[in-house]
Amino acid sequence: MKGSVRVRFAPSPTGMLHIGGLRTALYNYLFAKGHEDGVFVLRIEDTDQTRYVEGAEQDIIESLKWTGMEIDEGPENPGEVGPYRQSERKEMYAQYAEQLVEQGQAYYAFDTPEELDQMRERLKKSGNPAPKYDAITRMSMKNSLTLPQEEVERKLEEGEEYVIRLKVPRRETIRFEDEVRGFVSFESKGLDDQVLLKSDGMPTYHLANVVDDHLMEITHVIRGEEWLSSAPKHILMYEYFGWEPPKMAHLPLIMSPSGGKLSKRKAESEGIPINTKDYIEQKFEPEALVNFLAYLGWSPGDDTELHTMDELIDLFSLDRVSKGGAVFDYKKLTWYNEHYLREKPxxxxxxxxxxxxxxxxxxxxxxxxxxxxxxxxxxxxxxxxxVTIGRFFFEDPEGYEDRALKKWKDNSAELLSAYVEEVEKLDEDEFKAKILKDKIKEVINAHDVGFGPLMMPLRVAVSGMGYGPDLTPTLELLGKETTIHRINTAIEKLG
Known part of the structure; x- marks a missing residue:
């Protein structure tokens, strides 16, 4: 099998690729590529067909390509361990679920949705605030542990609907080492008997995930913190199958600037684009988003902040990923974007x-x-x-920004008239930034004022704004005729 290190990014196609998902993909990619023959696998976890969103898989693939992450194995370029969509692997999961039943580590459950609701209501009334199907409740339910063997066989033969559940031990401590968090332990009494195979024959995330990671020879599972509570169930399954579990790393949550997890609702209220597609449509630089996301929960341990993808690959390690949540700072992302724009020829x-x-x-x-x-x-x-800020390079300003008008004072028209008088004397080939700056100095000296009283209204007159690029090179580029016309228009309109 190719690759001493094999990682997978395994999103569900239930919507467009979320920015948190993109960061998970990035950390997987950086980790894989930091190892000589590391392999980055894309696996589409589409077992929940009811939540499938048309176009989501293509969005995931295009988003990864846009950021410069090359997929070594996936639906579009299969390797030796395909298929890479779980819906196309359906047949192989049932045999593994059945294997656990035969070993006595899983069982058939025939409970109807109504019976499950009744169980939960009963437990709630008796003071259990979070009832679940577990080592205690399973013995009062309709399953192959409580029913006579011949009745179980009859139900299976008659095609009665059932699920296969994991038989979680009642009192056991499940302990494993997380590459980010160190040793983590869970008590099995807090876990439910997870459904492994649904009544439609499709596996749940938990079974498919473990089986696929094993068959695809995944060495490291790097995923979001929200999956940490599922990890003990996965560890149990590896133990039951007699397989070596991959190393696990659970990444910190991405936090909202106002506190708490960056949910869709919070992101919208705070003006943060939530899907990678939004960043593509809003024309962010992919290098800026990659650099920003890399630092959202990781740092190389020094003061550096700007790194190309190749540099990030060299620097990245899981032991430098933080345990605590990372706050999404939109201003910082903008700073990265400005940097990468300036770098481009x-x-x-x-x-x-x-x-x-x-x-x-x-x-x-x-x-x-x-x-x-x-x-x-x-x-x-x-x-x-x-184009939007620089529109005045192509057409006269239609109006003047309110903020800019505050820069227009009682003596503005007088100073601008004096400036027009000076620059009208210049030939076209003399209309250069340095000479135009000298003329500004002459006018302010003659009127005994500072640079501001002339520069500010001059900028407002030519651009309609109170900010923008360096002023005298701007005037040179606009040319003599346009500059004088715009100044005279502003004097006329603003007085």
């Missing part, structure tokens, strides 16, 4: 900016656009800002 950014400009009804001239991009680089957080 103009020739790489231009085709993307051109598409956005065309979507906004602007037909950009290539040479002109390639002068705007470097000028705007330090002012943009996302690639579309080149």
């Amino acid at each position: 103009v020739d790489e950014l231009y085709p993307r900016v051109k598409v956005i400009a065309e979507e906004h009804g602007i037909e950009p001239d290539e040479e002109y656009m390639k002068q705007i991009i470097p000028l705007m680089k330090d002012r943009v957080s996302k690639i579309e800002d080149f």
Whole structure:
């Protein structure tokens, strides 16, 4: 079998790939690729057909590709241990469930949904706040442990509906070492007799997960903290099958800035995109999202923060993953995005900016656009800002931002008129940033004011905004005619 280290990312196609799922995939990927012949497997856990969402599997695959994670084995490029969709592996699970029944470590349960509800109601009334089907209750239920053997055989022969449940021991301590949390122990009395095979013949997550991880020779299971409570059931099954369990690592939760787990509802209320698809549609840089997510629960142990995927692969280790939850800081993600945008050469950014400009009804001239991009680089957080914030490079401002108007003072029109007088004397080839800056100095010296009283209204006049790229190179790029026209318009409108 290829790979001394084999990990799997095993999402359910019940919706678009959640940002937490993407981080789990990333940690698996970094861990696998940090080992010489490590293998990253994508397995689609689609046993719950009632919750299947059309297009979800494709979204998962496209999201991984977008971030630069290459899938070594999966539905699109199968290896030796396929199929890689659990719904296509259905036949193999039943035999393993039956094996546990034969060994006396699982049993057939024939209880109807109504009988299960009655049991829960009965236990609640007798003071049990969280009733479950376990070592105590199983003996009063309708299953192959309580029914006579011939009746069990008759029910099976007649095709009566049943599930197969794991027979969890009543008093046992289940202990294992977690790669993130150290030694973890659970008391079996807190566990229910987990359903392994449903009445439709489909396995539950728990059975399919254990069987597939074994058959696919997965060496490390790296997954979210929410699966930690299921781990003891999985450990029991490995023991019953006589298999070596993979090493396990349970990753910390992603927390909301306002506290608690970052749920869909919380994310929406805090303006945080929740699915990877949203980040793609909002044109985030994939390198920024990868770098940000890597640090959401892990750090290399020094002050560095900026790393390419290859560097992260070299640095990543499970012993540096934190146990406590990691807070999703949207401002930090924006900071990463700004960094990666600035790092990109103009020739790489231009085709993307051109598409956005065309979507906004602007037909950009290539040479002109390639002068705007470097000028705007330090002012943009996302690639579309080149067009949305930089729209004034293509058309006169339709109005003036309220915030910007606060920069317009009683002497603004007078100072701008004086500036127009000075720059009107310049020839087109003299209309350069350095000379334009000198003219600003001349006007403010003549009127005995600082830079602000002229620079601020000048920016408002040419862009309609109170912020933007370096002012005099902006004027040079706009040209003499446009600059003077916009200043005169602002004087006229704002007085």
